[in-house]
Amino acid sequence: MIDSATICAIATPSGTGAISTIRISGPKSISIVESLFHPIHKKKSLNSQKTATLHYGLLKDGDELIDEVLLGLFKNPNSYTGEDSIEISCHGSIFIQQRILQLLLKKGARHAQPGEFTQRAFLNGKLDLSQAEAVADLIASSSSASHKIAMNQIRGGFSNELNLLRDKLLNFISLIELELDFSEEDVEFANRDQLQDLFSKVKEKLDGLIKSFKLGNVIKNGVPVAIIGEPNVGKSTLLNALFNEEKAIVSEIAGTTRDAIEDVLNIEGVLFRFIDTAGLRETTDTIESLGIEKTVQKIQQADVVILMLEATNNWQQIAQQIKHTVDKYNIVEQKLFVLINKIDKTAMEGKTIENLKSDLPEITFVLASAKSNININVLKSMLKKAYDINNLDSSPIVSNIRHLEALTNASEALSRVELGLQTGITGDLLATDIRQVMHYIGEITGQISTDEILGNIFKNFCIGK
Amino acid sequence: MIDSATICAIATPSGTGAISTIRISGPKSISIVESLFHPIHKKKSLNSQKTATLHYGLLKDGDELIDEVLLGLFKNPNSYTGEDSIEISCHGSIFIQQRILQLLLKKGARHAQPGEFTQRAFLNGKLDLSQAEAVADLIASSSSASHKIAMNQIRGGFSNELNLLRDKLLNFISLIELELDFSEEDVEFANRDQLQDLFSKVKEKLDGLIKSFKLGNVIKNGVPVAIIGEPNVGKSTLLNALFNEEKAIVSEIAGTTRDAIEDVLNIEGVLFRFIDTAGLRETTDTIESLGIEKTVQKIQQADVVILMLEATNNWQQIAQQIKHTVDKYNIVEQKLFVLINKIDKTAMEGKTIENLKSDLPEITFVLASAKSNININVLKSMLKKAYDINNLDSSPIVSNIRHLEALTNASEALSRVELGLQTGITGDLLATDIRQVMHYIGEITGQISTDEILGNIFKNFCIGK
Numbered sequence: 001m002i003d004s005a006t007i008c009a010i011a012t013p014s015g016t017g018a019i020s021t022i023r024i025s026g027p028k029s030i031s032i033v034e035s036l037f038h039p040i041h042k043k044k045s046l047n048s049q050k051t052a053t054l055h056y057g058l059l060k061d062g063d064e065l066i067d068e069v070l071l072g073l074f075k076n077p078n079s080y081t082g083e084d085s086i087e088i089s090c091h092g093s094i095f096i097q098q099r100i101l102q103l104l105l106k107k108g109a110r111h112a113q114p115g116e117f118t119q120r121a122f123l124n125g126k127l128d129l130s131q132a133e134a135v136a137d138l139i140a141s142s143s144s145a146s147h148k149i150a151m152n153q154i155r156g157g158f159s160n161e162l163n164l165l166r167d168k169l170l171n172f173i174s175l176i177e178l179e180l181d182f183s184e185e186d187v188e189f190a191n192r193d194q195l196q197d198l199f200s201k202v203k204e205k206l207d208g209l210i211k212s213f214k215l216g217n218v219i220k221n222g223v224p225v226a227i228i229g230e231p232n233v234g235k236s237t238l239l240n241a242l243f244n245e246e247k248a249i250v251s252e253i254a255g256t257t258r259d260a261i262e263d264v265l266n267i268e269g270v271l272f273r274f275i276d277t278a279g280l281r282e283t284t285d286t287i288e289s290l291g292i293e294k295t296v297q298k299i300q301q302a303d304v305v306i307l308m309l310e311a312t313n314n315w316q317q318i319a320q321q322i323k324h325t326v327d328k329y330n331i332v333e334q335k336l337f338v339l340i341n342k343i344d345k346t347a348m349e350g351k352t353i354e355n356l357k358s359d360l361p362e363i364t365f366v367l368a369s370a371k372s373n374i375n376i377n378v379l380k381s382m383l384k385k386a387y388d389i390n391n392l393d394s395s396p397i398v399s400n401i402r403h404l405e406a407l408t409n410a411s412e413a414l415s416r417v418e419l420g421l422q423t424g425i426t427g428d429l430l431a432t433d434i435r436q437v438m439h440y441i442g443e444i445t446g447q448i449s450t451d452e453i454l455g456n457i458f459k460n461f462c463i464g465k
Numbered sequence: 466m467i468d469s470a471t472i473c474a475i476a477t478p479s480g481t482g483a484i485s486t487i488r489i490s491g492p493k494s495i496s497i498v499e500s501l502f503h504p505i506h507k508k509k510s511l512n513s514q515k516t517a518t519l520h521y522g523l524l525k526d527g528d529e530l531i532d533e534v535l536l537g538l539f540k541n542p543n544s545y546t547g548e549d550s551i552e553i554s555c556h557g558s559i560f561i562q563q564r565i566l567q568l569l570l571k572k573g574a575r576h577a578q579p580g581e582f583t584q585r586a587f588l589n590g591k592l593d594l595s596q597a598e599a600v601a602d603l604i605a606s607s608s609s610a611s612h613k614i615a616m617n618q619i620r621g622g623f624s625n626e627l628n629l630l631r632d633k634l635l636n637f638i639s640l641i642e643l644e645l646d647f648s649e650e651d652v653e654f655a656n657r658d659q660l661q662d663l664f665s666k667v668k669e670k671l672d673g674l675i676k677s678f679k680l681g682n683v684i685k686n687g688v689p690v691a692i693i694g695e696p697n698v699g700k701s702t703l704l705n706a707l708f709n710e711e712k713a714i715v716s717e718i719a720g721t722t723r724d725a726i727e728d729v730l731n732i733e734g735v736l737f738r739f740i741d742t743a744g745l746r747e748t749t750d751t752i753e754s755l756g757i758e759k760t761v762q763k764i765q766q767a768d769v770v771i772l773m774l775e776a777t778n779n780w781q782q783i784a785q786q787i788k789h790t791v792d793k794y795n796i797v798e799q800k801l802f803v804l805i806n807k808i809d810k811t812a813m814e815g816k817t818i819e820n821l822k823s824d825l826p827e828i829t830f831v832l833a834s835a836k837s838n839i840n841i842n843v844l845k846s847m848l849k850k851a852y853d854i855n856n857l858d859s860s861p862i863v864s865n866i867r868h869l870e871a872l873t874n875a876s877e878a879l880s881r882v883e884l885g886l887q888t889g890i891t892g893d894l895l896a897t898d899i900r901q902v903m904h905y906i907g908e909i910t911g912q913i914s915t916d917e918i919l920g921n922i923f924k925n926f927c928i929g930k
Contacts (some may be wrong), residue, residue: 012485013557016604017478018582018930019486021554052519054537065616067603072519072537087554089486092478092930093604095612117483138532139481139558147560151530465483465557 006032007112007120008104010097011464017092022100023464024109025085025117030073032107033086036060037071046086051075059090061103067096081117082124115461119454122446129446129457130159133400136461137220144269145219145389149399158209158396159445165202166441169434172198176431183427192421199418202437206411209398213407215387216399218303222264222273223387226299226334228325229308234341237370238308239263239274242380267384275302292328299329304383306337311367312346319359335386337364339379344369402457403444410440471497472577472585473569475562476929482557487565488929489574490550490582495538497572498551501525502536511551516540524555526568532561546582547589580926584919587911594911594922595624598865601926602685609734610684610854614864623674623861624910630667631906634899637663641896648892657886664883667902671876674863678872680852681864683768687729687738688852691764691799693790694773699806703773703835704728704739707845732845735852740767757793764794769848771802776832777811784824800851802829804844809834867922868909875905 006026012019024033034046039057046055055071072087079085090096105111113119115136122132134153141147153159175190182189218224227235242265263274277298299305309321322338325331338356356365364382368375389397398404417433425433442448471491477484489498499511504522511520520536537552544550555561570576578584580601587597599618606612618624640655647654683689692700707730728739742763764770774786787803790796803821821830829847833840854862863869882898890898907913 009483011483011557012477013480013482015478015480016927018474018476018488018604018927019552020477021484021486023483052521054517054519056517064613065620067616068619070537072535087484089552091600091603092476093606093612095607095609096603099612135556138556138561139483141558142560144560147558147564148529151532154533155530462481462483 006109007116008101008109009112009117009464010101011087012092015092016094019089020092020097022088022090022097022104023085023112023117024088024104025079025081025083025112025120026109027084028108029084029086030075032104032109033071033088035107036066036103037069046071046073049073051078059088059100059103061099066099066103067091069100077124077126080126081120082126083120112463113458114463115458115465118461118465119458122454127154128159128163129449129453130157130400130403130444131155132446133402133457135465137399139462139465143219143222143266143271145387146271146399148269148389149216149219149397152396153399158398161205161396162441163445163447165198165205166438166445166447168198169202169438169441173431173434173438176427176434179427180431190427196418196421199414199421203411203414203418206407206414209396210404210407210411212395212397213399213401213404214303215389216397217401217404219270219387219389219397220399222271223304223383224273224275224302225304225306225383226275226277226302227306227308228277228295228299228329229341233308233310234370235277235308238306238339238341238376241370241373241376242274267380270384270387270389272304272383296329299331299334302334304337304386305329305331305334306339306379308339308341311340311343315355318356322360322363335364336362337366337379337382339366339368341368341370343367344372344374402453406440406443410437413437413440471574472581473566473574474577474582474929475566476552477557480557481559484554485557485562487553487555487562487569488550488577488582489553489569490544490546490548490577490585491574492549493573494549494551495540497569497574498536498553500572501531501568502534511536511538514538516543524553524565524568526564531564531568532556534565542589542591545591546585547591548585577928578923579928580923580930583926583930584923587919592619593624593628594914595622595865595868595909596620597911598867598922600930602864604927604930606685608684608687608731608736610852611736611864613734613854614681614684614862617861618864623863626670626861627906628910628912630663630670631903631910631912633663634667634903634906638896638899638903641892641899644892645896655892661883661886664879664886668876668879668883671872671879674861675869675872675876677860677862678864678866678869679768680854681862682866682869684735684852684854684862685864687736688769688848689738689740689767690769690771690848691740691742691767692771692773693742693760693764693794694806698773698775699835700742700773703771703804703806703841706835706838706841707739732849735849735854737769737848761794764796764799767799769802769851770794770796770799771804771844773804773806776805776808780820783821787825787828800829801827802831802844802847804831804833806833806835808832809837809839867918871905871908875902878902878905 004027006024006028008022008024011021011023030046036059037046037055037057038060039055041056049055051074053073055073057069057071059066059069067090070089072089074080074085076082076084088100090100118127118132118135121127122129131154134150137150138147138154141150172190172195178189179187227238229235265272265274275298277295307322307325309318313321318340326336353365353367366375366379366382368379370376398407413433413436417430417437420430420433439448443453469492471489471493473487473489476486476488495511501524502511502520502522503525504520506521514520516539518538520538522534522536524531524534532555535554537554539545539550541547541549553565555565583592583597583600586592587594596619599615599622602615603612603619606615637655637660643654644652692703694700730737730739740763742760772787772790774783778786783805791801818830818832831840831844831847833844835841863872878898878901882895882902885895885898904913908918
């Protein structure tokens with residue numbers, strides 16, 4: 001599966017800087033660099049040096065001096081890729097980067113495909129597949145929360161646990177297959193109760209991870225939030241109040257495209273993407289009902305809906321409006337926040353927030369004034385709380401749709417196994433079904449992988465990784 | 466002059482990539498990184514490790530894992546800056562780069578000023594000033610020739626030679642000052658003939674370097690070439706013929722702004738910048754004579770003028786047109802190439818190219834057809850030959866206007882010394898004059914430097930260098 005070519009690429013971001021790094025990996029790495037490198041202090045050959053050592057010297061093309069470089073030498077298997085590998089740090093001129101790359105190509109290396117270094121790390125057993133995928137997520141991460149999910153996954157995350165469970169399943173299959181060898185003697189090596197226990201454990205784990213995807217996915221891509229309400233209820237004012245304070249924090253991340261962060265808010269490390277909706281208005285007009293359809297769509301895309309109502313309404317009106325909106329726009333899956341605005345102008349008649357909470361316990365209420373910036377921070381901390389990943393270290397979160405599919409397939413296969421166990425299917429069918437569960441779990445960590453799966457995963461990597 | 470702060474900056478180009486490097490330098494570098502770093506293999510403290518070693522581990526902010534990093538540890542004085550210094554290689558996510566930078570700042574480092582690492586290298590005697598300046602030139606270099614000039618300068622270039630001459634001058638001053646101590650005894654420790662010899666040597670060196678500036682400057686910034694000629698003589702066709710073949714080579718340097726290379730041609734490693742001129746036409750119109758003034762300006766900015774004439778003219782006409790153009794547009798300082806175009810359509814009457822050459826030996830002739838691409842490569846190799854820096858290693862080239870100024874000042878001061886020597890001025894005045902020569906030479910290598918000079922030099926560096 002792994003080809004024996006020596007690959008090279010610029011690993012640092014493209015452009016001009018103080019330092020750039022060019023990476024080369026594969027069996028000929030050391031001899032290729034050796035033929036270009038003239039060490040200044042040590043006179044020994046690179047080949048005779050230890051792994052993970054630094055070497056300072058001149059890089060030359062024949063007599064022509066290309067640059068003074070610092071080499072990081074990593075020897076098979078003690079490198080990122082598991083192969084002989086060298087990181088060449090040079091002056092960050094585009095000309096020099098290109099010159100060095102061209103020299104390496106001339107000497108027999110080939111240019112790396114996107115993600116090929118990481119793919120080799122996977123194929124050489126340095127990373128499992130979910131860890132390899134997390135490398136790309138880590139590089140793309142733009143908030144504390146998405147960074148944390150990727151970093152957790154890179155450090156082993158749920159794949160360690162899945163592997164453990166998979167090993168246990170494999171163990172049971174061996175026992176079942178042993179039974180088959182002794183089929184005429186009607187022995188039972190695989191304890192069916194223990195098997196049932198294990199299945200429950202695996203299913204609980206799988207379903208927990210499947211459930212975590214919704215959180216993982218929105219955290220990775222930014223939590224979609226729809227602010228809805230009648231015209232002039234203060235939607236824009238609320239957006240301004242939310243953004244004015246936080247824009248500085250978002251823009252601290254230099255280089256993030258302005259366009260992309262226009263309506264993205266980083267609240268204590270979690271990204272929230274605000275979805276624009278037209279003001280809601282009661283109408284019998286058919287054209288306007290098309291507008292409602294569109295708003296329904298946007299609400300369905302959201303993970304959080306903030307319904308803004310006015311404090312000038314009394315409690316009966318508020319309750320009625322909430323019920324009406326929930327029904328009309330089909331707000332079932334979303335977290336619903338009701339923000340009662342303009343509390344600085346008027347006190348809501350009839351009820352306190354405690355009454356609201358006890359009457360509609362499933363809804364989160366905020367009494368606020370967007371204009372006077374009252375309780376906007378309360379809304380923020382409620383949003384943040386709803387996506388708190390502080391306990392992430394103890395409970396891994398799935399954020400990759402490929403993993404979700406494999407987990408769902410594994411869970412469904414497991415249900416079939418459990419059903420089979422209850423209906424007393426034969427050992428050989430049971431073993432086949434369990435193998436299917438193992439297959440899907442193995443797809444996540446890469447014990448089961450095809451060129452197609454790998455191709456799909458690594459094509460989205462950047463070159464040089 | 467050097468402050469004791471520990472400084473840090475992202476050293477790799479800005480943006481997202483596989484790897485990024487953050488650099489920290491100064492007395493607290495090791496203790497700051499130590500407080501964040503959790504080594505995976507070695508359990509010894511960074512402080513007890515040798516210089517120029519690599520260390521793999523986790524970078525954490527308290528309990529929060531920021532990244533898996535590779536540290537390059539360099540200990541005072543064996544580092545780029547001459548101070549304790551660490552290069553932190555992390556995953557190339559903008560978020561991670563910023564997080565690590567923020568952590569270093571939180572722990573007491575401050576953000577580096579542009580060029581501050583290199584400035585410290587200079588102040589700590591790791592580089593002289595002309596070498597430090599060459600670092601910025603090297604990073605900005607975008608052609609083989611400009612790269613070579615910068616690289617030669619970084620490797621010591623002319624500053625070694627200048628220092629040697631400066632030392633000899635210093636030696637003579639000591640002898641002259643010794644004479645002053647014995648002034649009543651009328652002895653002469655400093656041999657005046659040897660002194661005159663030394664002066665001649667220094668002057669030759671200085672004037673050689675001053676003369677090299679013209680070449681150095683045009684190579685650094687691209688050789689300005691004006692193509693002039695009557696309308697329809699084929700100027701645009703020539704440009705197309707020149708560019709069509711070479712554009713691919715120019716664009717090989719990825720990331721170079723398209724705008725900037727629109728009319729820049731890289732001929733075998735030397736950049737030529739083509740200056741657009743309006744077609745020349747005989748006129749008595751006063752408005753059009755303003756146009757001529759403008760063309761004169763453009764020709765004066767050029768280092769090469771390519772005058773295009775048509776092969777349909779006979780030799781007398783050609784010679785007349787050349788003389789007329791040279792006079793009218795004041796082409797004195799420029800290298801003049803006369804390209805006789807459209808030789809595929811008609812043979813020039815009366816003379817061969819050999820005749821042309823013998824009649825006007827100071828002018829370079831090319832018989833060509835821009836349209837049929839005849840002899841365009843001859844024009845190119847002639848251009849290249851005029852700016853050949855293959856002998857650069859043996860004769861250093863000055864490309865920095867600050868150096869030119871200092872060299873010119875030194876040369877002028879030296880002329881005054883020589884005059885003084887001839888007119889037999891007293892030893893103390895002679896010593897003062899020689900000191901002035903030394904002062905100007907010292908400005909180049911940085912033995913003489915002021916905060917203002919340093920400020921001007923390093924403000925144009927990128928941050929992280």
